[in-house]
Amino acid sequence: MAAFRDIEEVSQGLLSLLGANRAAALQRRLLGRHEQLLDRLLEKQEAGEQQVREILAAEQKVAQSLLDAKERTHQGGTELQQLEAELHRAAAEDGQLQADLLQLSQQLQELRELEAELHRQEQEVDEDTTVAIPSAVYVAQLYRQSSKIEWDYECEPGVVKGIHYGPSVAQPIHLDSTQLSKKFISDYLWGLVDTSW
Missing domain, CATH: 3.30.160.570 (Ncd80 complex, Spc24 subunit)
Structure with missing residues (x-):
């Protein structure tokens, strides 16, 4: 903006000089100043265009980074859903295993009780047969001797x-x-x- 004001001032100065019919030297000096200002303006314009190109490149880089981050976030969300589904399945399996384990524990307890009952009955049979065996053997031997x-x-x-x-x-x-x-x-x-x- 300041460069345009300078150009405007130079242009008005040139016009006033031309209108007042002053010396050619002053005119050349103002024209030289005008050329310098135009050169500076072109340099600034080129620097500005370079900055715009750099800003656009930076924006493009940031936009690409943002897209990559969004993609990674989406993939992370998908993986999180898969992990949650696997966790849910594992929890269901764990519940089933716990139920099976409880059932097996109950069956084991029943088997132990049956084993204890069987052991008790075997002891009763042993007590009963210790008395009966001698007489049963005697009867069997007597029967064999008599019947041949x-x-x-x-x-x-x-x-x-x-x-x-x-x-x-x-x-x-x-x-x-x-x-x-x-x-x-x-x-x-x-x-x-x-x-x-």
Whole structure:
């Protein structure tokens, strides 16, 4: 602005000199001053244009940085949403695992109680059988001695199988209890026992 005022002053001075018809030297001096002012104005204009170019480049750089920051923020937001979704899934899985763990703990407690009950029942059976075993063994031995029958305990269910060691010859026993009555089987077996003692 100051440069334009200077130019205006110089131009008015030139006009007044021309109008007053003064000396040519003064006119040349004013024209030289005018040229200097124009040169300064051009330099300032070029410097201003350079500053504008630098400002535009800086603005472009800042705008690009802002766009990059927005993109990073968007990506960060997306990653944050993904992390929140994963955290939600992990919390749900943790809840399910906690429920499963509680259920397993309850089942383990029930198994321990059943084990304790089984152990108690085994002790009761042991106490009962300690008295009964000698008499059961005695009865079994007495029955074997008197009947002379050796039973096959590995035969299939529903079959009475064994060997009767009679007075003269061993005789196999093979009776199907699904086809024969219990009375017949009992009579048959008692018929094998030797009554002459």
